[in-house]
Amino acid sequence: MRALFHLIVLLAVVFVEASASDGIDDFTYHGFGSANVSLDGVAEISPNGLLKLTNSSTQGKGHAFYPRPLRFRAASGGGVSSFSTTFVFAIVSEFSDLSGHGLAFTLSPSRGRPWSLTQQYLGLFNISDNGDASNHVFAVELDTVQSAEFDDINDNHVGIDVNGLRSSSSAPASFFSEETGRYANLTLMSGDPMQVWIEYDDAEKLLNVTLSSTGAPKPRRPLLSSAFDLSSVVFDSMYVGFSAATGQVITNHYVLGWSFKMNGEARPLDPTRLPPLPARAPRRRGKLLVAMVSLVCALFLATVASGTVGCYLRGKMFEEILEDWEATYASHRFSYRELYMATKCFSDKRLLGAGGFGRVYRGSRNSTEIAVKKVSRESEQGMKEFVAEIVSIGQLRHRNLVSLLGYCRRKGELLLVYEFMPNGSLDKLLFDQPPKSALGWSQRFRIIKGIALALHYLHEGWEQVVIHRDVKASNILLDGEMNGRLGDFGLARLHDHGGDPRTTRVVGTLGYLAPEVPMTGKATTSTDVFAFGVLVLEIACGRRTVEAQGPPEQQASEVVLVDWVWQCCGRGAILEASDPKLGGNYVVEEMELALRLGLICSHPEPATRPSMRQVIRYLEEDAPLPEMSKDGGAITAS
Structure with a gap:
């Protein structure tokens, strides 16, 4: 009870x-x-x-x-x-x-x-x-x-x-x-x-x-x-x-x-x-079941798509708006359906990389490998003007550029289509490989020369001046023969030779941005040269633009690559900045040339930086590098 x-x-x-x-x-x-x-x-x-x-x-x-x-x-x-x-x-x-x-x-x-x-x-x-x-x-x-x-x-x-x-x-x-x-x-x-x-x-x-x-x-x-x-x-x-x-x-x-x-x-x-x-x-x-799961999911979606509701949703999914002005660029426009299928529904398994400006997927179209970038952009520039520039950039042809094949536009979303580079990006080979698998110096020096030629073509060799605005290691891709190619023109801007580049909002990647860009908001060929200089130092030193120093459990200070190489140069020991993963296996004259060239190109004063035409002369040893001297405690190029 x-x-x-x-x-x-x-x-x-x-x-x-x-x-x-x-x-x-x-x-x-x-x-x-x-x-x-x-x-x-x-x-x-x-x-x-x-x-x-x-x-x-x-x-x-x-x-x-x-x-x-x-x-x-x-x-x-x-x-x-x-x-x-x-x-x-x-x-x-x-x-x-x-x-x-x-x-x-x-x-x-x-x-x-x-x-x-x-x-x-x-x-x-x-x-x-x-x-x-x-x-x-x-x-x-x-x-x-x-x-x-x-x-x-x-x-x-x-x-x-x-x-x-x-x-x-x-x-x-x-x-x-x-x-x-x-x-x-x-x-x-x-x-x-x-x-x-x-x-x-x-x-x-x-x-x-x-x-x-x-x-x-x-x-x-x-x-x-x-x-x-x-x-x-x-x-x-x-x-x-x-x-x-x-x-x-x-x-x-x-x-x-x-x-x-x-x-x-x-x-x-x-x-x-x-x-x-x-x-x-x-x-x-x-x-181990991921591949099987992906296959079953694909079959399920195909089954749903065969029904009435599936057809409706599929139609909505691939719906595109083709405006009259795009008729001019019809041969450069890809359909969203085509890219969706080429990338297996933008599958994570097809993801090549991701960054602040979008994700890149590997695709297959008509037995040809392509790379599709979904651009994340909040630009004040009109879509019509942007597409016009993208199509113009698609006409660029150079052995050290990744070809931009076209674009796709859907509900404000922008996708850029490039040729596929089988050996991936330079940053992964520079920073994510063990010493035994590190890129050799001859390959690195050839990549430096190739990117220099590509930037010279963009700045001087085409009918308009093309400012890339995002030169960095992750945007250097390697083809089947390990040639360096400059890619990702999602931020590029064009202007006529002799004209003044437009003022834009500040874009780019920290560490590669020239110091004048945040103050002026203006990208120029000289700001591309600055980023190229930082890139050259990364290739020669095997270090990122900014790295933490000290044990992780403590408040680690940051070391800026350009400043560190300046310090090595200032005490007469510039070769100390070379990548230790190379084990000293490099041509001393080429390594010293690369390090000094990187410093000159990334100089804080725009007027001190060379043009890409001059850079090529230095690399081909057709002209001597300016002497590096220390003036008032600050290393400058004289």
């Missing part, structure tokens, strides 16, 4: 707590056995109260929303109310190193996302509406697959999404440790429960997202803290809930507990009252 009495009391307490906390703007669920949630897709609640957003099916998506819309504005047209939520989740995959694809907390104008897709779309968007401002969807994603098309930073990150899956802010999954004073990594797909706190302060227009292991105190510092105004996204009333999706990797996305409060701090969750996760089966390594 006493046991029965205690059971009745316990049930009464649970009932009272649920009734008190399950208000229209304040609710707390320790498990979901009797929770007031609306499910769709493959989402379900397990017998012990776990919310399972996905299950053992592939290509699945699931949604769980609080069933009634919450009022996010006190009055129509007023400000968005502050809110706070916390939840405990776990991502359990059949593999230890593969997962699919993540889950998200979301505010949505509708309960569920019926037209959304699985895989990288997380059950939130589809191909045609991703990024559309009319979605009015806010989400915090816990993403376990890196999607290149959304510029994901890695395959284990937290991101803030507005109307699409290209996150406005993101960070690798981690938490701030008071013990070390640093952020410690967490693995989202580890299968271990973790807790998230999402807090929006309308007065401060500030959004904080915090992550931690379940049971640990809430970290003092959030993982993401972003100035954020939700007023343009959130309607007066919105639904709150979760969405998750898988691809071909079976993954269970669980939510163990959830607390939400409008205009206040969400009630804390008690880890001891959360339902336990199922016992884990031994997990296999899945990297």
Whole structure:
């Protein structure tokens, strides 16, 4: 009888707590056995109260929303109310190193996302509406697959999404440790429960997202803290809930507990009252299955595309706008469909490299290898003018230039198509190889000469002056015979011989930027020469433009390559700057020539730098290098 009495009391307490906390703007669920949630897709609640957003099916998506819309504005047209939520989740995959694809907390104008897709779309968007401002969807994603098309930073990150899956802010999954004073990594797909706190302060227009292991105190510092105004996204009333999706990797996305409060701090969750996760089966390594998974995904997409909805979405996906003025450049324009197929849907497996201005993919077209660059650009220059320059640059022909074959334009997105260089970029061969595999000096000196010839052609050898504006090691590509070729003309600008280059915003890569560029905003042939000088020093020294000095556990100082070589030159020991990986196997006269030439070309005074015509004379030893002297403590070329 006493046991029965205690059971009745316990049930009464649970009932009272649920009734008190399950208000229209304040609710707390320790498990979901009797929770007031609306499910769709493959989402379900397990017998012990776990919310399972996905299950053992592939290509699945699931949604769980609080069933009634919450009022996010006190009055129509007023400000968005502050809110706070916390939840405990776990991502359990059949593999230890593969997962699919993540889950998200979301505010949505509708309960569920019926037209959304699985895989990288997380059950939130589809191909045609991703990024559309009319979605009015806010989400915090816990993403376990890196999607290149959304510029994901890695395959284990937290991101803030507005109307699409290209996150406005993101960070690798981690938490701030008071013990070390640093952020410690967490693995989202580890299968271990973790807790998230999402807090929006309308007065401060500030959004904080915090992550931690379940049971640990809430970290003092959030993982993401972003100035954020939700007023343009959130309607007066919105639904709150979760969405998750898988691809071909079976993954269970669980939510163990959830607390939400409008205009206040969400009630804390008690880890001891959360339902336990199922016992884990031994997990296999899945990297060997990636090729098979990719194939199956491709077959699945092909099957979807054969249906009515698939046809509609595919049509939207490849939709292009061809304006009248582009008729002039028709022979240089590639279709988006053509490039999409050539790169196997811009597959991560085809990714050659990525940087601040875009991603480059390997493609195959008519049995010819190509490289396709998706340009990330926010230029004030008109698209028509930009395309005109790109097509003009496509007419350049030189054995030390990577040929630009054409372009593709789609919904403001710009893609540049180049011939493929099989031996990759110079920076990887210079900096990422062990000493035994280092480039030999004869190859390096030939590359220096080849790039010099290419820049001379751009500056003086064509009908217009072409300023490259981004000469650097990663833009030097090597063909099948290891000849250096200058590529990536996405930032290049043209002007007539004798004309004045236009003033533009500052673009380029730190370390290669001439000191006058930030002050004038003007790129010239002399600023290209400066970058070439830095490149020559990198090739000769085997060091990057800026490198940290000192042990990593200490505050390391930075060494600027150009300054360091000047110091070696100033004390009469310039050969000390040569790459130690060469082991002294170089022609002394050529090495000294390269080091001194790099210093002269990267001189801080533009008037001291030679033209590329003069550079070629120095390299061919048709003219002596200027003497290097020390004047007033500063090394100058005299």
